[in-house]
Amino acid sequence: MSMSTELPQKSSSLYEWLTTDTPTSRKQARLSSWYRSWLELRSNPMAMFGIAILLALVLIAWFAPLLAPQSPFTQDLAARLTPPGEGGYILGSDSLGRDILSRLIYGSRITLYIVSLVALMAPIVGLFVGTAAGYLGGWIDVTLMRITDIFLAFPKLILALAFVSALGAGIENAVLAIVLTSWPPYARIARAETLTIRNADFIHAIKLQGAGALRIITRHIWPLCISSLVIRVTLDMAGIILTAAGLGFLGLGAQPPSPEWGAMISAGRKFILDHWWVATMPGLAIFIVSLAFNLLGDGLRDVLDPKKNSK
Amino acid sequence: MSQGNNAGIGLEHVNVWFGEHEERVDAVKDAGFAVPFGGSFGLVGESGSGKSTILRAITGLAPDWSGKISVLGQDLGQDRGKEFYSAVQMVFQDPYASLHPRQTVDRVLSEALSLHGFDTINDRIIKILDDVGLDQSFRFRWPHQLSGGQRQRVAIARALIIEPTILLLDEPTSALDVSVQAEILNLLTRLRTERGLTYLMVSHDLAVVGHMCSEIAVMNDGEIVEVLSVEDLRALKANHPYTRQLLDASVQKRKNE
Amino acid sequence: MTNLLEVKNLTVKFPTRHGVFEAVRRISFSLGRERLGIVGESGSGKSMTGRAILRLIKSPGILEADYITLEGKDLLTLSEKEMRRVRGHRISMIMQDPKFSLNPVMRIGDQICEGYRLHARASRAEAKKKTLSMLETVLIRDPERVFNAYPHEMSGGMGQRIMIAMMLIPDPQILIADEPTSALDVTVQKEVLEIMDKLVRERGMGLIFISHDLNVVSAFCDRVLIMYSGRIVETCRADQLHEATHPYTVGLLNSIPQLEHPVDHLEVLQRDDAWSKDPSVSGIVETEEIA
Numbered sequence: 028m029s030m031s032t033e034l035p036q037k038s039s040s041l042y043e044w045l046t047t048d049t050p051t052s053r054k055q056a057r058l059s060s061w062y063r064s065w066l067e068l069r070s071n072p073m074a075m076f077g078i079a080i081l082l083a084l085v086l087i088a089w090f091a092p093l094l095a096p097q098s099p100f101t102q103d104l105a106a107r108l109t110p111p112g113e114g115g116y117i118l119g120s121d122s123l124g125r126d127i128l129s130r131l132i133y134g135s136r137i138t139l140y141i142v143s144l145v146a147l148m149a150p151i152v153g154l155f156v157g158t159a160a161g162y163l164g165g166w167i168d169v170t171l172m173r174i175t176d177i178f179l180a181f182p183k184l185i186l187a188l189a190f191v192s193a194l195g196a197g198i199e200n201a202v203l204a205i206v207l208t209s210w211p212p213y214a215r216i217a218r219a220e221t222l223t224i225r226n227a228d229f230i231h232a233i234k235l236q237g238a239g240a241l242r243i244i245t246r247h248i249w250p251l252c253i254s255s256l257v258i259r260v261t262l263d264m265a266g267i268i269l270t271a272a273g274l275g276f277l278g279l280g281a282q283p284p285s286p287e288w289g290a291m292i293s294a295g296r297k298f299i300l301d302h303w304w305v306a307t308m309p310g311l312a313i314f315i316v317s318l319a320f321n322l323l324g325d326g327l328r329d330v331l332d333p334k335k336n337s338k
Numbered sequence: 339m340s341q342g343n344n345a346g347i348g349l350e351h352v353n354v355w356f357g358e359h360e361e362r363v364d365a366v367k368d369a370g371f372a373v374p375f376g377g378s379f380g381l382v383g384e385s386g387s388g389k390s391t392i393l394r395a396i397t398g399l400a401p402d403w404s405g406k407i408s409v410l411g412q413d414l415g416q417d418r419g420k421e422f423y424s425a426v427q428m429v430f431q432d433p434y435a436s437l438h439p440r441q442t443v444d445r446v447l448s449e450a451l452s453l454h455g456f457d458t459i460n461d462r463i464i465k466i467l468d469d470v471g472l473d474q475s476f477r478f479r480w481p482h483q484l485s486g487g488q489r490q491r492v493a494i495a496r497a498l499i500i501e502p503t504i505l506l507l508d509e510p511t512s513a514l515d516v517s518v519q520a521e522i523l524n525l526l527t528r529l530r531t532e533r534g535l536t537y538l539m540v541s542h543d544l545a546v547v548g549h550m551c552s553e554i555a556v557m558n559d560g561e562i563v564e565v566l567s568v569e570d571l572r573a574l575k576a577n578h579p580y581t582r583q584l585l586d587a588s589v590q591k592r593k594n595e
Numbered sequence: 596m597t598n599l600l601e602v603k604n605l606t607v608k609f610p611t612r613h614g615v616f617e618a619v620r621r622i623s624f625s626l627g628r629e630r631l632g633i634v635g636e637s638g639s640g641k642s643m644t645g646r647a648i649l650r651l652i653k654s655p656g657i658l659e660a661d662y663i664t665l666e667g668k669d670l671l672t673l674s675e676k677e678m679r680r681v682r683g684h685r686i687s688m689i690m691q692d693p694k695f696s697l698n699p700v701m702r703i704g705d706q707i708c709e710g711y712r713l714h715a716r717a718s719r720a721e722a723k724k725k726t727l728s729m730l731e732t733v734l735i736r737d738p739e740r741v742f743n744a745y746p747h748e749m750s751g752g753m754g755q756r757i758m759i760a761m762m763l764i765p766d767p768q769i770l771i772a773d774e775p776t777s778a779l780d781v782t783v784q785k786e787v788l789e790i791m792d793k794l795v796r797e798r799g800m801g802l803i804f805i806s807h808d809l810n811v812v813s814a815f816c817d818r819v820l821i822m823y824s825g826r827i828v829e830t831c832r833a834d835q836l837h838e839a840t841h842p843y844t845v846g847l848l849n850s851i852p853q854l855e856h857p858v859d860h861l862e863v864l865q866r867d868d869a870w871s872k873d874p875s876v877s878g879i880v881e882t883e884e885i886a
């Protein structure tokens with residue numbers, strides 16, 4: 028029945044191998060499905076723009092020592108609060124005469140560090156709690172969800188503040204605090220998704236193959252929750268960066284003189300009226316990275332949303 | 339699992355219900371029948387009368403039941419072991435709900451094989467796809483790229499691939515057109531003669547049940563109202579008024595031609 | 596030309612990167628105030644045809660047609676917003692996958708009520724009354740319980756009947772029913788077909804009835820399109836289905852098991868590649884001919 032009229036196509040054997048409709052091995056099928064998702068993502072210019080910015084961020088963080096014109100910590104009180112473009116300070120200097128550009132470049136490392144740790148830990152905790160609650164049901168569900176509710180009931184920043192003040196200031200503790208405050212929504216999402224699928228016949232079918240609860244949860248339920256979580260996490264990234272910056276701003280995250288963007292804004296706020304660049308430049312950096320994550324999140328939603336492909 | 343002679347599936351005074359107190363629904367009431375080992379038994383009846391529920395109770399998917407269910411000579415409790423699942427497989431009624439939306443046909447089949455510790459996974463998958471009449475280009479497709487009938491064939495392949503001895507078939511061919519239905523029914527018949535499988539088959543198509551089964555139970559509103567042999571069915575010899583109504587309607591359907 | 600619906604050269608394709616798979620290939624047909632059956636092999640494009648009329652082909656699928664006119668108005672020219680008004684209001688579709696089309700975590704009654712209230716702006720109590728009576732019409736035994744139940748608590752046939760009830764509420768001009776009775780036993784099936792029949796006769800609805808069951812189609816429909824591999828290979832009056840001449844149709848008819856004539860081995864269809872190459876037969880009929 029399968030009728031196919033040939034299309035003119037690129038004649039690269041790898042390309043063909045990746046895009047065939049009749050893969051001959053499991054590896055090929057998996058690679059080709061990833062490749063297709065990538066092609067779809069690639070056709071979304073906004074998402075690509077987001078990826079480009081994030082890629083640039085990674086490269087900047089990686090090559091910070093090469094890219095930064097000065098050390099982020101060298102003070103030059105004679106050149107304090109130099110406006111952008113003057114005296115070799117491309118983005119100006121701060122109140123201690125440190126080069127803002129260099130500090131931003133080194134600060135990207137901290138931002139990336141926080142973002143990747145949170146992005147790894149929070150959704151995994153949420154996924155575990157949510158799917159276990161949703162699938163196992165009963166008292167496990169009740170207990171886990173009440174705990175989730177308690178965490179949800181507090182405003183995020185306040186809770187993070189409480190944690191940091193208890194644990195002591197510092198980046199690691201800030202990360203921990205952010206993770207502790209940001210997993211509950213993921214648990215909620217994962218549980219809701221699980222509830223819609225746990226009574227589906229395909230879950231029953233795998234049960235009848237003799238699979239245990241752990242295998243069903245991790246191998247059959249997780250894949251269905253992960254796409255909505257990935258989208259949500261990407262969209263939340265902006266918020267996470269802002270929370271980290273907020274903690275930095277309040278002096279509870281990264282400690283001076285480390286060039287964390289939020290702490291930089293905080294330091295610059297005293298001069299906001301006369302020396303706008305000190306607070307604005309790190310603000311812009313936060314804005315651009317948050318925007319990039321949002322664009323990528325939207326693009327991913329188009330590619331990953333199972334509802335789009337389900338029928 | 340030890341095989342008592344002649345014991346395939348046995349149900350005695352089985353009740354199945356869902357929910358508690360005023361929400362309680364009695365889906366199956368006092369059902370009983372026996373399917374000999376290697377036999378083929380049909381369940382027909384009104385929509386919503388509890389046919390699927392009986393199959394679910396046997397496989398342990400309906401947790402609340404009472405009475406006695408035995409499979410291959412062994413009485414079943416609340417839990418079903420690994421042994422049970424390698425002996426008993428089920429094909430679900432709704433082909434759209436029974437395939438994982440994020441798993442390719444290959445993944446579905448290989449997962450079943452690996453759970454039961456089979457080797458030569460590749461060869462078996464190629465063989466089973468061929469048996470159910472899907473060509474190899476379907477092997478790495480996602481469910482959303484398949485039509486209803488193609489999905490159902492994948493579901494049948496999943497049940498058959500681990501070589502069970504008892505197959506519970508819930509309307510296995512209602513999503514299939516008659517030509518594919520004929521192929522699947524022939525396959526099932528062949529497997530039964532080759533491997534001595536036992537079938538418990540639900541269908542609303544009396545002709546299909548008549549073709550496949552030697553004994554047929556008729557259900558209405560949760561109860562088995564009559565068990566008749568296929569000869570009686572063909573001769574339209576029914577005692578219970580509901581059975582007669584059912585036979586009349588399906589004969590009439592044909593008369594209209 | 597007073598056909599309710601006319602479809603000309605409809606094609607649905609899926610660009611797989613290895614070429615284009617054409618699920619429906621240049622088919623034309625019309626629908627008057629009648630019962631039009633579509634039968635054909637699994638995977639022959641029946642459901643795609645139904646979805647295409649409602650422009651519900653999801654990307655990457657591509658829908659092409661010269662025109663799809665609903666009472667003279669070309670649906671292909673409508674905006675997505677206008678199309679949403681057509682769906683459900685003027686053309687309803689009962690999907691092949693009943694439970695899949697219902698929200699698994701919302702009570703059935705609420706889902707039907709919501710649809711009804713969107714349509715009729717009725718009060719809550721009114722909607723509930725209407726919903727219960729609709730459930731009763733499709734022979735649901737215990738409407739109150741079903742009203743408060745979740746989709747997974749329904750049997751296969753109950754799910755189908757719930758979908759039917761939902762789609763009938765807006766009183767559509769055209770109903771596309773994709774295997775609406777495949778999970779129903781003969782007695783209930785008869786009743787459900789009668790409901791649809793009444794709508795066609797009394798309200799002049801047009802019905803597209805997609806089914807595998809050749810007996811039902813020949814008994815119930817006025818006209819039949821027989822599809823094979825994305826094309827219409829034959830059209831005929833439903834009561835003459837058993838005299839059909841195309842080898843595919845004949846093969847189909849031969850593979851039906853018969854209660855009265857038991858056989859050990861059912862005949863299977865020997866497919867011929869030539870069938871999928873023949874040009875599609877037109878299923879367009881001017882209205883006078885039907886009457």
Ligand SMILES: Nc1ncnc2c1ncn2[C@@H]1O[C@H](COP(=O)(O)OP(=O)(O)OP(=O)(O)O)[C@@H](O)[C@H]1O
Pocket residue numbers: 356357363364365384385386387388389390391392431747748749750751752753778779780
């Ligand atoms: N999980 C559940 N919770 C509550 N009620 C249920 C559940 N599953 C099934 N039921 C009820 O049990 C009854 C029997 O359902 P069952 O699925 O066994 O019917 P069936 O005979 O298979 O019908 P069909 O031919 O329509 O598939 C129905 O009234 C149904 O609503």
Ligand SMILES: Nc1ncnc2c1ncn2[C@@H]1O[C@H](COP(=O)(O)OP(=O)(O)OP(=O)(O)O)[C@@H](O)[C@H]1O
Pocket residue numbers: 482483484485486487488513515609616618635636637638639640641642643644656691
């Ligand atoms: N997303 C897709 N990509 C590729 N092929 C597809 C896709 N969706 C559907 N198809 C193919 O299109 C063909 C027509 O499908 P359709 O659902 O219309 O079949 P059908 O006639 O309704 O069959 P059935 O009776 O089994 O439901 C099938 O062969 C199917 O495999």
Ligand SMILES: [Mg+2]
Pocket residue numbers: 389390391431508750751752
């Ligand atoms: Mg059922």
Ligand SMILES: [Mg+2]
Pocket residue numbers: 485486487641642643691773
């Ligand atoms: Mg279909």
